[in-house]
Amino acid sequence: MDLSELHRDNSGSCRLLSAIPDACRSSECSLGIDEAGRGPVLGPMVYGICFCPLSKQQQLEELKVADSKTLTELEREKLFAKLNESKDFIGWALQVLSPNIISTSMQQRTKCNLNTLSHDAAIGLIQYALDSGVQVKEVYVDTVGPAEKYEAKLKERFPGLEVTVRPKADSLFPIVSAASICAKVARDHAVQSWKFVEDLEDLNLDYGSGYPNDPKTKAWMEKHVDPVFGYPQFVRFSWSTAQTILDARAVPVRWDDDEDGNKKDTPSVLSYFQRKTKDPKVQPHRFFTERKLVSLVNL
Template sequence: MTQATLFTTAGYAATEIAGVDEAGRGCLAGPVVAGACILPVEYDLPGLTDSKQLTAEKREVLYDLIREQAVAWAIGVAWPGEIDQINILESTYQAMGRAVRGMKVSPKFLQIDGNKLIPPYALKRDIPQEYVIKGDGKIPAISAASIMAKTFRDRLMIKLAKRYPGYGISKHMGYGTKAHMEAIKKLGPCPQHRMTFRGVKPEEKVAAQASLF
C-alpha cells in the first residue's frame, strides 16, 4: 500500500488534486486522448510510473486498478477533424479540459505533465494549476493519468485498425513509423489521418503544427 503526498507546496490535499496527461499528440492518425485522475491518500498500484516506461501488459493491469481505486478519473478525446481545424496544441487543451470536466469529483488543483497550463476556456472555469516537466515520472496522479490516456487510446486504435485495414494501426498506434509512412503513400490517408500533419499531406500543403511546440 502506497501513501500519496498529503499536501503539495500549494497547500491542497492529495484528494483535491488531479493529475493530467495526454497520449497521441505526435501521431499522424487517430485522436489525441487526455486522462485526468485523483488518487486516494492510500493506494495499491505496484509499478506506477510514466506509461512510456511500462509494457502494454503492465499498463492494462494498472488501468483496471486505477479505475477501481481512484477517487475520480475521466478521459477526454479530440478527434482528427478537430485537430486539423484548430491545431494539435488547441486540441490537446480541449481533450484535457474534457477529461477534467468529466470527473465525478471536481478537483481544486491540477498538475499538468509538460511545460504548459490548460487555458481556462478549455476547462470552462478557472482552476489553480501548475505544470510539471516530466511529471508523468514524478507525480503519481500524473502517472495514473498517463496510463489511463495511453491505455484507452491503444484500445481505441486497435478497434480503428479493423475499420481501416492496411495501415498497421494496431502495431504503430498511429505514429509515423516507416511502415506507416509507406502505407500512406500506397493507400493514401484514411479518415483517421491528420490531414494537416507532415507525412500525411504533401510538404507544400502542410501547416507547420510542430512549430506550436
C-alpha cells in the same frame, strides 16, 4: 475498456468515463492530467484525467503507477486494471479527439492548433469533474507549450484550485502517471480496434505505431492514399507526412480562395466601402443629372 461510443462514430470527439467514487465527492482530491497520441499521424489523441482523495495518495503510490511511456503495453494494461479495481477511491475520464477533428481544426479558415485543442480538452475534463461533484483541490498537469503560461491560463480559468503545470509531470506526480496510463490504454485500444467507414480494397491493418518516422506507417500511408479522395479518416491529413504523400501521389487541387492565389486581380470587399476622394470615372445615370443630384465625396 468500453469503446462502443467511439465505434458508433469515430469522426468526432467522445468522452469515456468511469464511475465517480463516493469518496471523491466527500473528500478533497488531487487531479492529474496527461495525454496520449499527440505526435502520431494515425489515430486519435486522448486526453485523460485521474482523481483521488488526498487522504488516499499513499494507496495510489502503492499501485506503482509510472509514466506510461516507460511501460510495456502489458504493464499498462495491468496497471489500468488495478486502477479500475480501486474504484472506491480512484476515478477517471477521457476525451478522445479523432484524427478528423484534429485535422479539420488545424486546417479550417480560423485555424486551431494542437496546443489549443489540448488546452481545451484539459479544461473541459477539469470542468466535468467539478460539475460531477468531485471535490478537486489540487490539479497537476503535464505541460503543453510553456509551463508558466499554461499554468497561468488554468489558474485564471479555475481560481479556486491549486494548479501545478510541469514538464514531465507524468514522471513526477503519481496522479498524472495514472492519467497517462488511462489515456495510453484508451488510445491503444482505439487504434487496434479502429472501425474504417471507408470501403478500402486490400486493407492492411499492419500500420505500425502510427508515428511519422515508422517505416510500416509510411508504407501503409503510401498504399492507402486515394488520388482523388486522399486518406481515410484514420489519418491526420494535416500532418506534413500526409501532405508530402498527397502532393506526390494525389491529383492537384486549386481552391478559388487559395492564399497564394493572384490577389492583385481581386479587389478586397472592403474597397467598396472606402470613402471616395475623387470623382468617379463612370458618368452617373441621367436620372441623377436631371435632378441635379451629386455624390458626396466627403462627409
